[in-house]
Amino acid sequence: MENLALIDSFSEFKDDKQIDRVTLMAILEDVFRNALKKKYGSDDNFDIIVNPDKGDLEIWRNRIVVADGEVEDPNEEISLSAAQKIEPDFEIGEDVSEEVKLIDLGRRSILALRQNLISKIHEHDNTIIYKQFKDLEGEIYTAEVHHIRHRAVILLDDEGNEIILPKEKQIPSDFFRKGDNVRGIIESVDLKGNKPTIIMSRAAPVFLEKLFEQEIPEVFDGLITVKKVVRIPGEKAKVAVDSYDDRIDPVGACVGMKGSRIHGIVRELGNENIDVINYTSNLTLYITRALSPAKVTSVKIDEVKKRAEVILRPEEVSKAIGRGGHNIRLAGQLTGYEIDVLREGAEEDVELSEFSDEIEGWIIQEFHKIGLDTAKSILEHDINDLVKRTDLEEETIRDVINILKEEFEE
Known part of the structure; x- marks a missing residue:
C-alpha cells in the first residue's frame, strides 16, 4: 500500500x-x-x-x-x-x-x-x-475571446486550449469583446519548445472557401466546386465556382434568392463585397467574367507573358478598376493574368512606363495600384479624385499631368 x-x-x-x-x-x-x-x-x-x-x-x-x-x-x-x-x-x-x-x-x-x-x-x-489541432489545419473553428492584446486576440475553446488570432489575420472591421464567440480557420499549428502555438485566421481566402462549404449545401455535398477564392479582407472577394451537373446553376445556388444564401457569409466577413462567378476553361471568357461588374468589349491575351489587354467603353473602365483598384487586382489574382485596361478609341494612348525617364518609378507604381497605366487614363481623372485614391501629394500629381499633357500637345 x-x-x-x-x-x-x-x-x-x-x-x-x-x-x-x-x-x-x-x-x-x-x-x-x-x-x-x-x-x-x-x-x-x-x-x-x-x-x-x-x-x-x-x-x-x-x-x-x-x-x-x-x-x-x-x-x-x-x-x-x-x-x-x-x-x-x-x-x-x-x-x-x-x-x-x-x-x-x-x-x-x-x-x-x-x-x-x-x-x-x-x-x-x-x-x-x-x-x-494539426488535423484541424484549414478547417473552421470557434473559440471565445479571453483577452485582447494590442497585436492579437487570445481565444480559449471549450477545453481551455489557447488560440491566437493576430491583428494581421483579422478583418480590418473586426471588433471583439471579452466573451464573444469568434469563427476563423486554424491556419497553422507549431510546437514552440513543448507548447503548441495555434494560429487562427479570418483574413485567409480559405476561410471564405470553408464558409461556402458550411453555408451552401450544394458545395458541402460536392455538387458545386469552389475553384478559387481571392480576397482583400473586409473589402472585396471573388469566388470562382463550377458544377459538373448542367442542371445546377452554381452562381445562383451560391448567391440564393435575392442574396439570401450569401448574406450570412457577407455579414460574417464584415460586409465584404463578394462576387461569385462561373468558372470556365475558356480564358477569354474567364477574364471577362472576372472583371464583373464591368462589361468587356474585347480581350487580347499573351499566354507567354501571362498578360491580358482588355478593351472597354470609357464608362465601364471605372467599374473594371473598382474602388482603390480592388476589382482589377482581384481579377488578376483570380485568373493568374496581369490585366491592362484600355478604352475604346484610345489607340493613340501611351503606356505610363514610357515616361520613366521623366516620372519616377514609385510614382508610376502608385498609379498602377489603382489600375491607371496609360497617359489618357490619368488625364481623364479629376486631380482631387487622384489625390484621394493614391498616396501622392497634389503637387506631384499636377507635375505628372503637366508631363502627360505635353506629350499630346506635341
Missing part, C-alpha cells in the same frame, strides 16, 4: 488532464526508471510491474548472490549473509529479487519524481493538443 499511496499522491492532478490511467502508468514507469538510474547507476536489473487497473506499480531489484566480502557492484550483487536475511535458503550464484519501496528512494528523489511526472504529463498533453 506504500507504493499505491505515493502513486495516488503523484497522480492527484490527473482528473484535470486529458490522460487515461494506462498512459499515466506508462509515464510513471518511465519517470521511475530515470530515478533508479540516478540512484543506482543503472535500471537494467530492475523489474517494474505496472497494474493500471489498480493504479499501482511494484519495483523489484534483481541481484546475484556472491560470497561475503566479494561484492564488487552492490547494485547487481548481494553478499550471501545479506541474502540469507531475506531468505535463509539462498546459496551463492542464485538470483535474489527484492522489492524496492518508493520511500527507500529518499524524500529528495520523491520530490524530483513528482516534478518530473508533472513535466512529462504536460508534455504528453501538449503532444495530444498539437496532433488534435
Whole structure:
C-alpha cells in the first residue's frame, strides 16, 4: 500500500488532464526508471510491474548472490549473509529479487519524481493538443475571446486550449469583446519548445472557401466546386465556382434568392463585397467574367507573358478598376493574368512606363495600384479624385499631368 499511496499522491492532478490511467502508468514507469538510474547507476536489473487497473506499480531489484566480502557492484550483487536475511535458503550464484519501496528512494528523489511526472504529463498533453489541432489545419473553428492584446486576440475553446488570432489575420472591421464567440480557420499549428502555438485566421481566402462549404449545401455535398477564392479582407472577394451537373446553376445556388444564401457569409466577413462567378476553361471568357461588374468589349491575351489587354467603353473602365483598384487586382489574382485596361478609341494612348525617364518609378507604381497605366487614363481623372485614391501629394500629381499633357500637345 506504500507504493499505491505515493502513486495516488503523484497522480492527484490527473482528473484535470486529458490522460487515461494506462498512459499515466506508462509515464510513471518511465519517470521511475530515470530515478533508479540516478540512484543506482543503472535500471537494467530492475523489474517494474505496472497494474493500471489498480493504479499501482511494484519495483523489484534483481541481484546475484556472491560470497561475503566479494561484492564488487552492490547494485547487481548481494553478499550471501545479506541474502540469507531475506531468505535463509539462498546459496551463492542464485538470483535474489527484492522489492524496492518508493520511500527507500529518499524524500529528495520523491520530490524530483513528482516534478518530473508533472513535466512529462504536460508534455504528453501538449503532444495530444498539437496532433488534435494539426488535423484541424484549414478547417473552421470557434473559440471565445479571453483577452485582447494590442497585436492579437487570445481565444480559449471549450477545453481551455489557447488560440491566437493576430491583428494581421483579422478583418480590418473586426471588433471583439471579452466573451464573444469568434469563427476563423486554424491556419497553422507549431510546437514552440513543448507548447503548441495555434494560429487562427479570418483574413485567409480559405476561410471564405470553408464558409461556402458550411453555408451552401450544394458545395458541402460536392455538387458545386469552389475553384478559387481571392480576397482583400473586409473589402472585396471573388469566388470562382463550377458544377459538373448542367442542371445546377452554381452562381445562383451560391448567391440564393435575392442574396439570401450569401448574406450570412457577407455579414460574417464584415460586409465584404463578394462576387461569385462561373468558372470556365475558356480564358477569354474567364477574364471577362472576372472583371464583373464591368462589361468587356474585347480581350487580347499573351499566354507567354501571362498578360491580358482588355478593351472597354470609357464608362465601364471605372467599374473594371473598382474602388482603390480592388476589382482589377482581384481579377488578376483570380485568373493568374496581369490585366491592362484600355478604352475604346484610345489607340493613340501611351503606356505610363514610357515616361520613366521623366516620372519616377514609385510614382508610376502608385498609379498602377489603382489600375491607371496609360497617359489618357490619368488625364481623364479629376486631380482631387487622384489625390484621394493614391498616396501622392497634389503637387506631384499636377507635375505628372503637366508631363502627360505635353506629350499630346506635341
